[in-house]
Amino acid sequence: MRVEITVNGQPHSREIEPRLLLVHFLRDTLSLTGTHIGCDTSSCGACTVLLDGVAIKSCTVLAAQADGCAVTTIEGLAGEDGLSPVQEGFRQCHGLQCGFCTPGMVMAATALLAERPDPTEQEIRNGLKGNMCRCTGYQMIVESVQWAAANGGAR
Amino acid sequence: MIPAAFSYVRAGSVEEALDELSRHGGAARLLAGGHSLLPAMKLRRAEPGVLIDIGRLRELSYVRADGDRIAVGALTSHRTLERDPVVAEQVPLLAAAARRIGDQQVRNRGTIGGSLAHADPAADLAGAVLALDGVLVARGPSGVREIPAREFFTGRCRNALAAAELLTEIRLPAAPGRSYAFEKFSRRALDWAVVGVAAQERPGGGVAVALIGMGPTPVRATAVEEALAAGTPAAEAARLAAQGCEPPDNAVASASYRAHLAEVLVTRAMAAL
Amino acid sequence: MIGSAVPRKEDAALLTGRGTFVDDIHRPGLLHMVYVHSTEAHALISGIDAEEARSLPGVLGVWTARDFAGLPPRPSVPGLERGYLAGDKVHYVGEPVAVVVAADRYTAADAARAVRVAYEPLPVMATVADALAPDAVPIFAPLPGNLALEQQVTPDDVTADLEAAPNRLRARLVNQRCAGTPIEPYGVLADWAGAGPTVWATVQAPHRVRAEIAERFGLARHLVRVIAPDVGGAFGVKSSFMPELFLAPELSRRLGRPVKYVETRGEHMVHTYHGRDQVQDVEVGFDAEGRVLALDVTITVNVGGVPDPVGIGLATLTSYMLGGCYRIPKIAARFRSVVTNTTPTASYRGAGRPEASFLIERVVDLVARELGKDPADVRKVNLIQPDEMPYQTPFEGIVYDEADYPAALDLLLGELDYAGLRAEQARRLADPAAPLLGVGLSTFVEMGGFGPTPLFEQFGYLGGWESANVRLQPDGSVIVLVGTAPHGQGHQTALAQIAADQLNVPFEAISVLYGDTAVVQEGTGTMGSRGMPVAGNAVRQAAAEVAAKARTIAAHMLEADADDVVPIGDGFQVNGAPEATVTLAAVAERAFKPHLLPEGTVLGLENTAYFEPKNLSYPSGAHGCVVEIDRDTGRVSILRYVCVDDCGTVINPLTARGQIHGGVAQGIAQALYEKVTFDGDGRPLAASLEDYMVPGPLDLPPYETHHIETKSSFNPLGAKGLGEAGATAAPQAVVNAVVDALAHLGVRDVEMPCTPERVWKVMHDAS
Secondary structure, eight states: OEEEEEETTEEEEEEOOTTOBHHHIIIIISOOTTSOOOOSSSOSOTTEEEETTEEEEGGGSBGGGGTTOEEEOGGGTOBTTBSOHHHHHHHHTTOOSSOSSHHHHHHHHHHHHHHOSSOOHHHHHHHTTTOOOSSSOSHHHHHHHHHHHHTTTTO | OOOOOOEEEEOSSHHHHHHHHHHHGGGEEEESSOTTHHHHHHTTSOOOSEEEEOTTOGGGOOEEEETTEEEEETTOBHHHHHHOHHHHHHOHHHHHHHHTSSOHHHHHHOBHHHHHHHTOTTOHHHHHHHHTTOEEEEEETTEEEEEEHHHHEEETTEESOOTTOEEEEEEEEOOTTOOEEEEEEESSTTSOEEEEEEEEEOTTSSEEEEEESSSSSOEEOHHHHHHHHTTOOHHHHHTTTTTTOOOOOSSSOOHHHHHHHHHHHHHHHHHHO | OTTOOOOOSTHHHHHTTOOOBGGGOOOTTOEEEEEEEOSOSSEEEEEEEOHHHHHSTTEEEEEEGGGGTTSOOEEEETTEEEOSSOOSEEOSTTOEEEEEEESSHHHHHHHHHHOEEEEEEOOOOOSHHHHHSTTOOOSSTTOTTSEEEEEEOOOOOOHHHHHHSSEEEEEEEEEEEEOOOOSSOOEEEEEEETTEEEEEEOOSOHHHHHHHHHHHHTOOGGGOEEEOOBOOOOTTTTSSOOTHHHHHHHHHHHHTSOEEEEOOHHHHHHHSOBEEEEEEEEEEEEOTTOOEEEEEEEEEEEEESSOOTTGGGHHHHHHHTTTTTBOOSEEEEEEEEEEOSSOOBOOOTTTTHHHHHHHHHHHHHHHHHHHTOOHHHHHHHHBOOGGGOSEEOSSTTOEEOSOOHHHHHHHHHHHHTHHHHHHHHHHHHTOTTSOEEEEEEEEEEOOBSOOOHHHHGGGTOSOSOEEEEEEEOTTSOEEEEESOOOSSSOHHHHHHHHHHHHHTOOGGGEEEEOSBTTTSOSOOOSOTTOIIIIIIHHHHHHHHHHHHHHHHHHHHHHTSOGGGEEEETTEEEETTEEEEEEEHHHHHHHTTOGGGSOTTOOSSSEEEEEEOOSSOBOOEEEEEEEEEEOTTTOOEEEEEEEEEEEOBSOSOHHHHHHHHHHHHHHHHHHHHTOOOOBOTTOOBSOOSTTTSOOOOTTTSOOOEEEEOOOOOSSSTTOBOOOTTHHHHHHHHHHHHHHHHHHGGGTOOOOOSSOOHHHHHHHHHHHO
């Protein structure tokens, strides 16, 4: 079947198998490998992207379901003026170590800040509970999101 | 990680979805948000030959006040339930349960109809709809029928829908200003309930108490409800929480711990009412 | 720059989706490899039917063990050589039985599903008790009693010392099986183009992997190139020699196309090796003050279904560290490694040392409880004092470097407000409505900085040193090639900080490269908290040599004596002559101009150093945990977690904090959440992230971190390492707190993980 999906502002039209997962469409079909796969049970959140502006786990959405929709991936976050505030927050506060969960974590944090520009620590942890990190123990991720909230938010 | 191959049909209307369902018989499954079905397909625990995608049927995504009932379209997302003002005012228990589901990503995609039809015995919304005395509306080739929530869940991940039927709406008696409680005990914050309790002060008086994680289906804690109705103090009534239940005994929790949790959570729910 | 909390050089790519993990790499003609795993824990393979799988369009083939019979076995315990796929018999659920290659990953997955394996079941021994039972069936013919290794670590017999001790107690402690669970599973991409393969893999020691691959294929090492690109966490579990490291190159060779294998999470949970899984039988003798006089320990390790050469010996490290931070005159230790029908076990963050720390810290608490003394006081009477350092333990060659254990404990007790907590605990005990409060302490010391070579050779490594090549570019910028293969530790940043100080070059002007055997000189790798204590010193040494040479050239350019030339801002000046300066860039360029250099000067400004540490280093500290227990449900909540760490010299406080946090998080996870379990038939019950309880952001607390910086004299940097410290200290800090909260009920132990149900049962049974 044919799908038309706009990714990071760029429209793509591709012939796909109906069972193709959105995450594989991004990674294998479009070579946007920033979105990662860490599990097969929708648990870890490494594959989080924005679908029409809301955070979703792209391993649990068919590319067919995203037909006609707009996807934002980690590759679409930084602008010509540099890292987004969330990305910069992670850099400043050492919110990443191996970096594998990071794209999903950053996308989930971006969605969180879009809805709650000034979250409490508990709200940050709650907003990121669908994202697992094995390196940081989460505290420096929380601090990264707080940094972002104070420095431009979800932009 | 990768689902078996299937053919994909996107339904443009409820009628089209029903036609496709009839045409493919048992080979077809409906795809709403996909957050119950796709994980099962990825692990190849489900291998439907045809997926009928009803995810775009906007006509099934709504929350409406309809006299003394609230009508919720089957494709309403958990996220909508969390923040819809009508839900918040008329059936806040539903919002409280929706807020406890999975994570933001799952709540953005998951739908009330998909969750109920999946009929997981530990599903948060199932408990809430059961406690609210909800009625599920099914459309099939022979028309529309109403199924009370108490009759909808027929077994572990089994429901009362016929093969060619589609769940379209959930009708809930409005309970504005009535107290409610949703208590969920999970291992990690992200997990399904080990045991959960949805309690609702009923418009007609009395308290409805539903349990999740306490058997092959979500159940009403009838013994607790009757004891409360008979004026038994809440703490004492809570001791009856597990009566008649057949809680699973597995790696998540033992049956005896679940029975104990049911009592604790009912006690807490009663205190919160 | 050492000591400066600079953000990491690694982050810009990783934050923008421009990292390069194995599965991100594409090669023209790429094929995908998938395993067929055993679904039985112990069975004979009576037949494999791959016809349907082979017939699927896009499938290039299906291979079984006999197809690889010509390859030498993969790295194995002598006498128990392992093939790449199960042969006549499977030993655990998840053992690879066949391998499928197809043109895309979807077809490969379909084909793997289509392979039918027929099994004749054998009796399953899913536990150590089953495997050691008199009627147990040997899992391997050469091991009739299922004992892979039995070792008396110390010659000492402490029976007489125990008998002479005023007090004695016994305990059985369980350190459960955990899964490392990096968020990126294992992956390999092999492209055998030309004379040998290039292998991109999620590994921690690329040179070691190169050597193993070369040996299997009978190739000289220069023909094999191993690249560890960005690696998404490893925690020790990416140091084992998984069969895919050899199968992917071999299939690439046979098919003449690149072959990629990437584990699914479900596979990872049964296929990649687990860690810990020790039962410890302890007897301790002590005096009235709580002084430990003698310790007798028997460790039983479940090494799983195929003994791993590292896994079977890890309890040696546990034995060496049994004394912890305490002056214990007599220790007797022995262990046995038992095979069972479960996934093999090997290294996981701390690899043998957290098990020791858990043991001794639980024992000290038990001693305190037995005597009715405060656990802090019992620790104080036993701690090794700073003036006793370096401290020779009862184990030959195990010598602790400089540290101040009492100061770490005092700092911890102060930060905790220990006395205040005890008062609050008493208040809550008296109020049945209040959640129970518990305080747990753990001092700890572990081994970091692995080598030296004589020790590290025993684990199959060429050496225990680490290498660094420091090379000035003609513009004065710097490239450092280092033999480590980090996977989140931030070596690009920390090693650049070390080089910056030695070379007097801005941090921004330094790039650190690693992980490619075709680019980097012989290296060892990243494990055993060796980054800063070993690689850091190699960089320091190489950079110092380069700096010295630069100074000589500067002196020549300034027509001064080298001893009169001093480093300034961006170059050198003649001492006392502010106008006689030269920039480092000018010096660097001059290093490539033979006609402008003194006769005999070696061209270029570079140096390669191999740093061999004098001994292991010994990171230490004291951690404390405050928990609250819900009396109704048994749920444990951590109210505070306080760390005092002494990792010697801190290179970058920001990344140091991250390492401590991550280790503590994994330690708390072991204490409260995680356990790999099997049913009686050896079927895994925790084979996904839904069932294996990796904690999320709401399940872990904030951490309070403090440092004491006692430099080690064992290496010039004075660094001790810290990657494993948190995971070593945390489990028993948490468990001690849980037991402390329940002590009034007579509770002596709660097995890990202290889940709500387990804690509730313990409370229920005790009251």
